[in-house]
Amino acid sequence: MSKAAPSVPDTPQPEDASIEDRLYTVKYKDSGESHLGIEVPGICAETCTTYECTNVCPADVWRAEEGGVPTIAYENCLECGSCRFACPHGNVEWEYPTTGNGVSYKHG
C-alpha cells in the first residue's frame, strides 16, 4: 500500500485523529512499572534492521531510536499483543499488567 487516500469529489473529510487524541479516550491505570520489555537489547541493536514492533503497534508504544534499541512507551499500551507476535526475533517481553492496572475499556 503506497498510494494516498483517493481524492474523489464530494467526499467529506472525516476526523483524522492523532494517536494522542485516540489514546486520550482510553482509561489507563499506571502501575509505575512497565509490563513490556526487551529480552536481549543487543538483538535490537545489532541483529534487527526492520523494527517490525514499531510497524504493528496501533498505539505508538514501540519507537525506533538511534542506536537501534527501541524505546517503550508502555503507558500507551492497549494490551493487544501484536508486538508479541510480530517480533521475528522473539525478543519482546510481554506480561499482563498486575492487580487491575493497565488499559480499561468503557465500551470495548
Add this chain to the structure above:
Amino acid sequence: MTATPNYDDEFDAIVVGAGLSGTAAALTMAKDGLDVVMLERGPSPGSKNVFGGVLYTPRIRELTDLSDAPKERYVAKKTYSMLSDAGDETSMSIAPAAWREEPHNDSWMVLRRDFDEWFADQAVEAGATLITETTVTDLIREDGTVVGVETDRPNGTLRAPVVVLGEGANSLVSEGAGLKRQDDRDNVAVSAKEVRKYDREKLEDRFHLDGEAGLAAHYFGDGAVGDAVGGAFLYTNKRTVSIGVVYSIEDAAHGERTPDEVLDQFKQHPAVAPLVRGGRMVEYSAHAIPEGGPDSMPDLVHDGAVIVGDAAGLVLNSGIHLEGTNMAVESGFHAGQAIADALDRGRSDAAALESYEQRLEESYVVQNLDHYGWFMDTAAEEKEFLFEELPHALGDATEEYFRMDDRPKDEHVSDAKSHILNASGGWFGMAKKAWKFRKMLS
C-alpha cells in the same frame, strides 16, 4: 478486592478470565451446582475485552434470559463491499424480512464492557464467585497435573481440581505452562477500532434504521486495509458506531502504515467517509485475533485443565462469516458440561475431560473451522488477486457496464467482461480461481 480471603481448595473449578468463554463455562458449572471462581485481571469483566462486534446468541439464550442483556441493535441488514484504493465500491446488501422478527437470527451488535459484565453477573447469580483485578501468573502442577493457579495477590495461590483457561488471544498462562505454543504471526490478525458517538436520530437517519434494527457492514479490498489480507467493518450500535480494520500481523509487520493509520485511510474512503463523518470518538481500542483455523488449535484438554475461546484459537474467518465470540461461548458451555461430568465421577484427568474436545468436535465450532479451514491460506496465496486486482476490476467493469456514451450497450458489456477476465487471467484463470474459491458460499 480489598481483603484477601483464603479461597484455597474452596472451589471445584477455577476459571481464568471472565470473558465470554470463561463466563459461559462458569455459568454452566454453577447451574450444575459446582463451586466456581472466576479470576478476572481487569477492574470489571469486559474492561480488557475488544471485538468488532456482532455477537451470535443461540447458546447464551439457552443458558440464560437474554431479554434484559445490554444489547445494542440486532442485525437487520448485512452488507459486503469491495473497495478499491482508487475509491471504487461494489456492494451486496442482504436484509431478509425474517431478521426483523424475534429472535432476530440471534445476531446482535453489543459492546463488550456492558455485555461481558452483565454475562458475568448471570454466572454470579447462578452461584459463581467473581474476583476482579487479579491476574493469574502461572499454573501450579503436581506430577504433571494442573492443580491450581498462582496469582499476583498476596498469598494468591488457589487450588482446585480443574482450571479453565479462558485468557483470550494473549494466552500467557497456557503458553508459559507449556500447554500451547505461541501462534505464528501469519495466523494472527491485528485490529484497530474506534467507537464514535452520534445523536441517535442522526445515526438512524444516516443508516436508514428504526427501532432496534442495525447494520453490519463488511469491507474488503485495498480500499479497506491496503496491501494486506484482511478487511474492515462498521457496526451500528444504539448511539454509537463501531468502525475498525482487521488484517494479518504478517502484513502489518511489513507495512508502511501502522494499524491506526490504516484505520484513518479506511475512514477516508468515499464509500465510508460519509458514514463516519462528524460525531465524536468516544473510544479507541485494539486487539490481536487468532485466525489460524483448525491447524493452529492447541490440545484443548490436559490433566486438570482445559482451554476455551480465543486462547483455543476458536475464531472463524471465511470471508463471509466472521465469528468468534459465539464459538467462545459454545466452547465454555461444552467445557463446563464435560467438567461437571468428570467431577461427578471424582476425576479431573485429561482422559476424563476428553469429552470436552469430543463435544466441541461434534459441535458447529470445529465443524465450521474444518469446513472453512482452507480459506485463510487460499486468501493469503491469492492476496494480490483478491484484495487488489478484483476490487479494481469490479470498479472498472461496473463503470464500463453502465457507461453512457454513443456506443451500443453490447460493446460496453464486452469491455466490462474484459476487465474481469484480465484481472482473472482469462477464462482459464477465472475457471481456476472459481475452483479455488468454490467452497466460499457452500
